[in-house]
Amino acid sequence: MAAAAATNGALAMTNATNGARTNGTPATKPNGASATAYGSPASHHSADGAGDGVPVPGSGRDHIVIFPFMAKGHMLPLLHFATALSAQHGRSSRLRVTLVTTPGNVAFARSRLPSSVDLVALPFPSFPPLPAGVESTDALPCPSLHLTFMHATGLLRGPFAEFLESLPSPPLALVSDFFLGFTRRVAADAGVRRVVFNGMSCFASAICKALAASPPASGFAPGAMIQVPGMPEHVVVRAKEVPDGVTKRADPDNPFTRFFMDEIGDSDVRSWGVLSNSFAALDEAYVPALESFYEVGARAWLVGPLFLAAAGVMPDGEKEQDPEGCLSWLDERAAAQPGSVVYVSFGTQAHITDAQLDELVHGLVQSGHPFLWAVRSDTWSPPVDVGPNGRIVRGWVPQRSVLAHEAVGGFVSHCGWNSVMESLAAGKPMLAWPMIAEQHLNARHVANIIGVGVRIALKAGADVVGSAEVEEKVRELMDAECKSAKQMRERAAWAQQAARSAVSHGGTSAMALQKLVEELQETYDDVVGKGANGV
Incomplete structure (x- = not known):
């Protein structure tokens, strides 16, 4: 019933065949469903690549559709991918890019996309107990609703199918998030190949797939060390990571297990290819292991760091704002001592207890290093005076600009992959403090393999990391005379150069992006219009 209601109320893409064209207003389709497209009001979408949000009729060979999961950490890389695609190919080969989202995410996406990228809104379904108007995970009132939110996104299947059907010809490809598993079948039925994006490194993705397929015979005892099958010999992880x-995965009563079985299934591994926000110098060694879990012929395309690939063509909305004056504060510290400030941020998804926040602020103050800390909690207050060298910010922090600032010498991070990419691109070492999901694997990648970080330690049986541990590890990260800190900085400088080289002309990521489009175009006629049997 809920799925039917969502389909009947679909706000799909303007039907190009009936001539409807809009700039954020619905146009009526013959079946009664309305259609909404958002774009720049400045110009009509013409063959030269300029756009007003409504694709004109033309060959699907020149059209890529992108559908991110509705979470800021998942959306941003694909917004950058859309921008990079449009910039690299938009004028030379007349490639058209359409990004699909929901009305509540339109403003966020539009401000971060060039006008050459079309934007389409599908209605976000009503799905109690999810509050009305919540269309992104960062807006969830409590973490317990995350799974409910993921189930709600599955009801976008009908509107998305209508959108694909409304296009004059099947697009070149669909690039969609791992969590939107339904999109692979919808795309296949329309004769469209799906490239899956999961926001993880090849390293973490390959480990997860390998251990899901071949769990250790002894199980996942917390203290056990596991040699990951199919991976290079140096890849050994702790079970608790x-x-x-x-x-x-084997627990049928686990609600997340049921979600993955029912909603994701084999949609990931049956995708035509995998899009990775990483680059060859970091992840090339793990590509064969990752590709081995996909259908024969599927490839992993390493095209990151995507925010660097999109740099130079980002619209004004993507240029980071600084409402809290963080950069001015850093300017003052840079004048006194460059590289002295510790930047602290744990992203938007992890919940941190007040007790842990108390220990963290004590440790930061005791370290003696100036710090800039982005705190998500609106209710916590520091139990100690942080003084003029401590800056706690509860509003927006321009993270990429902060990390690139000469005053910043290190990053205390939850090791979300976007943050790892931004830190590496800025050449800053990390104090790895993982919280959830694959972040523990990212921490191992950062500290133990790439060598650009040190890891926080939680004592056995403890619920929080103590202030003494924070103080010790911050000093290790920031001490200019410490041998390990010097080695981390050398590796961070290498990673920065490798990241920038990857997206430069002729770099591995730039070439991968070009080859991805070329291969899709060369094989377009082999699959177009053949439905599920041809994809």
């Missing part, structure tokens, strides 16, 4: 989605 493996995400719950892998360790609890």
